[in-house]
Amino acid sequence: MIDGAEAPAIRFRDLTLGYDRHPAVHHLDGDVESGALLAICGPNGAGKSTLLKGIAGALSPFSGAVVLPRAKRREIAYLPQAADIDKSFPINVFDVVAMGLWKRCGLFGGISRKELDKVRDAIAAVGLDGFEDRAIGTLSGGQLQRMLFARLLIQDAAIILLDEPFTAIDSKTSKDLLSLIARWRAEKRTVLAVLHDLDLVRDYFPQTLLLAREKIAWGKTDAVLTPENLLQARAMIEAFDRQAHNCARAA
Amino acid sequence: MLHDLLISPFVEFEFMRRALVGSIALALAGSPLGVFLILRRMSLTGDAMAHAILPGAAIGYLVAGLSLGPMTIGGLIAGLIVAIGSGVVARTTILREDASLAAFYLISLALGVTVISMRGSNIDLLHVLFGSVLALDDATLILLAAISSLTLAGLALLYRPLVMETVDPGFLASVGRAGGPTQIIFLGLVVLNLVGGFHALGTLLAVGMMMLPAASARLIAEDLTAMIAIAAAQGMIASYAGLILSFHAGLPSGPLIILVAGLLYLIALVFGPAGGLLRRLKPRRHLEA
Structure with missing residues (x-):
């Protein structure tokens, strides 16, 4: 099945991720096609963010693996749910967005005029024109999120992971950001987004993975977000079972 | 008259010239390190490292x-x-940098004291504690200049990842492997400067030269580059003024340099436009938009 052109962007191979021996994502198998626009849905504590961390390499799996046949791990752009960004640092919006150039410029490389224009375009694309010189400490929560989105645009990554990207963002801006995501799809980038707004998922995301620690359903959004599947997802018990035995499937 | 007061001590006495050059070298390299220590909320790290x-x-x-x-x-x-x-402990275990640093320096301090007492020797720690800025010989001066140059070159090279590691460590970790080495090289430079500093000012005062100008620069400037420049300038002013004062008053020069830096800090604390007390107490009227 893996023959170069048709290789998936991401392959989960019996993937188990978690914390302190308790699984948060349990024995997940499946392929994310290259160029897919995949929503990841599920109740709180279903392992959605954990899965993104596992793909980004911020968390090592208990067992199984995340295979990236077409990209290197560092070529993934990842927007975490709560970026641990230090807002008191005296740095402006432009410089934070320009951090997305790291891979091309590195330690000491110059930043060309073209790249500076790209940074400005990205800032404009998320609707932050005029904010270039603003210190990040003066931004509101939504503006900060948009700034991070602009940095993501600059990263020019083949795989993009978004963890609840529209929380704290007003509806007009999330429309703008969604059209950016649609543009990524046209550029054959693979996008995985954790989302809670199911109407939004139905409108914009052709494919959905419904997760509740285990995979509940994965496929075309309409076929996945059925009342039966959602009910089954909600039935997941959120708390860890302190008396849990070793998993028999992990043999 | 003014010439006698401000310039002739350096013209007449070689040890004063050497002291000035040595402490300016320390101020130049120490202040940007101090600025980053403060921005990384590691102000007490310098102190722990000195121990x-x-x-x-x-x-x-x-x-x-x-x-x-x-x-x-x-x-x-x-x-x-x-x-x-x-640094390694902070990256691989649940302990944060401050806790692991405290643990390590306490062990180091206890170990050092034990070793010394085992040898049964009564060493004069006053030199190490308070330095001898007025007795810098050629070798020490060259050491200070070399450390200062190395630090500035290292910081220039490290500037981008250091800023990124401070603002958004998670992002730097997701795009490259620079995070760990950056932190370790940065701490290495801090150590280098403290070691250089103890020959001139002693370990404890060397920390003062690093932190006081940086803390007051944080109160004065809102921009990182300006902050570093102001800190370096204050360090050099403190070096000069402290030496002149100690020359005329006949007081120890190391502590006086730090006292001048402390005075500049207190002034910034009150009048600092980027977050001093006055700005808090007397807010200006709000704008139209």
């Missing part, structure tokens, strides 16, 4: 007496072990 260096320097003294080489190398080794050890 960590002390036993290494003392062991060097035990082995070879009061000579530059062994004491520098001893201090450097002790400081680097603590810096790298605590």
Whole structure:
């Protein structure tokens, strides 16, 4: 099945991720096609963010693996749910967005005029024109999120992971950001987004993975977000079972 | 008259010129390090590192007496072990940087004191604690200049990842492997400067030269580049003014340099436009939009 052109962007191979021996994502198998626009849905504590961390390499799996046949791990752009960004640092919006150039410029490389224009375009694309010189400490929560989105645009990554990207963002801006995501799809980038707004998922995301620690359903959004599947997802018990035995499937 | 007061001490006495050059070298390199320590919320790290260096320097003294080489190398080794050890612990365990640093420097300090008492020697720690800025010989001066140059070159090279590691460590980790080495090299530079500083100002005052100008620059400027420039300028002003004051008043020069830096800090604390007390107490009227 893996023959170069048709290789998936991401392959989960019996993937188990978690914390302190308790699984948060349990024995997940499946392929994310290259160029897919995949929503990841599920109740709180279903392992959605954990899965993104596992793909980004911020968390090592208990067992199984995340295979990236077409990209290197560092070529993934990842927007975490709560970026641990230090807002008191005296740095402006432009410089934070320009951090997305790291891979091309590195330690000491110059930043060309073209790249500076790209940074400005990205800032404009998320609707932050005029904010270039603003210190990040003066931004509101939504503006900060948009700034991070602009940095993501600059990263020019083949795989993009978004963890609840529209929380704290007003509806007009999330429309703008969604059209950016649609543009990524046209550029054959693979996008995985954790989302809670199911109407939004139905409108914009052709494919959905419904997760509740285990995979509940994965496929075309309409076929996945059925009342039966959602009910089954909600039935997941959120708390860890302190008396849990070793998993028999992990043999 | 003014010439007699402000310039002739340096014209007449070589030891004053040497002291000025040495402390300016320290101010130039120490202040940008201090700015980053403050922005990384590691202000007390300098202090802890100074404690960590002390036993290494003392062991060097035990082995070879009061000579530059062994004491520098001893201090450097002790400081680097603590810096790298605590960095590694912070990255691989649940402990944060401050806790692991505290643990390491306490062990280092206790170990140093134990080793010294085992040898049964009563060493004069006053030199290490309070330095001798007025007795800088050629070798020490060259050491200070070399450390200063190395630090500035290193910081220039490290500037981008250091800023990124401070603002958004998670992002830097997701795009590259620079995070760990950046932190360790940065701490290495801090150690290097403290080791250099103890020859001129002593370990404890060397921390003051690093932190006081940086803290007051934070109160004055809102921009990182300006902050570093202001801190370096204040460090140099403190060096000059402290030496002149100590010359005329006949007081020890190391502490006076730090006292001047402290005075500049207190002024910034009150009048600092970027967050001083006055700005808090007397808010200006709000704007239209």
